[in-house]
Amino acid sequence: MRIDIISAVPDxxxxxxxxxxxxxxxxxxxxxxxxxxxxxxxxxNYKQIDDYSYGGDAGMVIMPEPLYRAITDLTSQxxxxxxxxxxxxxxxxxxxxxxxxxxxENIIILCGHYKxxxxxxxxxxxxxxxxxxxxxLSGGELAAAVICDSIIRxxxxxxxxxxxxxxDSFQDGLLAPPIYTRPANxxxxxxxxxxxxxxxxxxxxxxxxxxxxxxxxxxxxxxENLEG
Numbered sequence: 001m002r003i004d005i006i007s008a009v010p011d012x013x014x015x016x017x018x019x020x021x022x023x024x025x026x027x028x029x030x031x032x033x034x035x036x037x038x039x040x041x042x043x044x045n046y047k048q049i050d051d052y053s054y055g056g057d058a059g060m061v062i063m064p065e066p067l068y069r070a071i072t073d074l075t076s077q078x079x080x081x082x083x084x085x086x087x088x089x090x091x092x093x094x095x096x097x098x099x100x101x102x103x104x105e106n107i108i109i110l111c112g113h114y115k116x117x118x119x120x121x122x123x124x125x126x127x128x129x130x131x132x133x134x135x136x137l138s139g140g141e142l143a144a145a146v147i148c149d150s151i152i153r154x155x156x157x158x159x160x161x162x163x164x165x166x167x168d169s170f171q172d173g174l175l176a177p178p179i180y181t182r183p184a185n186x187x188x189x190x191x192x193x194x195x196x197x198x199x200x201x202x203x204x205x206x207x208x209x210x211x212x213x214x215x216x217x218x219x220x221x222x223x224e225n226l227e228g
Contacts (some may be wrong), residue, residue: 002078002106003156006036006070006143008049008062008113014207016145025158033148036074041066050114059115067110082106082108084147085117086140090129093147097130101147102154109147111140151153173226175219177210 007013016022017033025031038143039047043065050060071083081104110117110126120128134142147216154159158203194206215222 001030001104002032003108003109003148004034004036004107005111006038007111007141007144008038009141010035010037011141012139012141013098013145013211021158022149023152025152025155028157030155030157031152036070038066040071041073052113057216061115062113062117064118064121067117068125071108071110071125076153078106080106080108081111082124085110085122085126085129086112086143086147087129088131088136089115090131093132093150098150102151109144111144113139128159132155173222174211174215175222177207177214178205
C-alpha cells in the first residue's frame, strides 16, 4: 500500500507516523507513506497557498491552484483507489470503512487546514471525504494520522498476531468484552473464574455475552445498526 498525504504543515505528521505498528509496517515494506508539502506547489515566490474567502467570511481558505497541482502531479504517476479529504462534514470513520480502505493499493489523503479548501477541488478531484468525529481540529493532519493507523494495522503482517485485529471492538459490530491478565488476584480483585477454566466453549460464550452487555450499556446505537 502507498499513502500520499498532502499537508500544509507536514512536520505535524513526523511523530505519529514513525512509531509503533506504523513504523514496523513501513520497515517490513507493507506500506509506503509519502508526505507532500503543499507549499512546494504554492503560488509565486512566497509559495502562497491560502487567500481570503469570497463572501467576506472570517478565516483563510486554501486556494485551488496549489491543491490542483499537487493532486494532478501525484495522479500522473499512478492510479489511486481513493483521493480523500479530511473534513468535519465528511463520512464518519468507522471499522467497516477502515476494513475497506485497508485493501486499497494507493491512497491520497488531503489534510484540511485554515477554514478549509476551495470547494471546487472537493467537487471535481476529491472522491471520498472522511471525518473522525463531530468536532473541529486545527488541521487535518491528526485526522490523517488516525486514518492511517486505523487501516495500516489491518494489513496482513502489520500486527504480529493478526487474529488480534479481528477481535477488536467494532469488527463484529459490538464492543469488545472485558480483558484481563496476570495476576489472577490483584488487591482482592479477581479475574472471572470462567477465564481460568480452560474451557474454550464457555469462555467464548462468556465473551459474547459480555460484549453484548457492554454494547447495550455503553453504545446502544450499535445494536440498532445491527438490528436494522
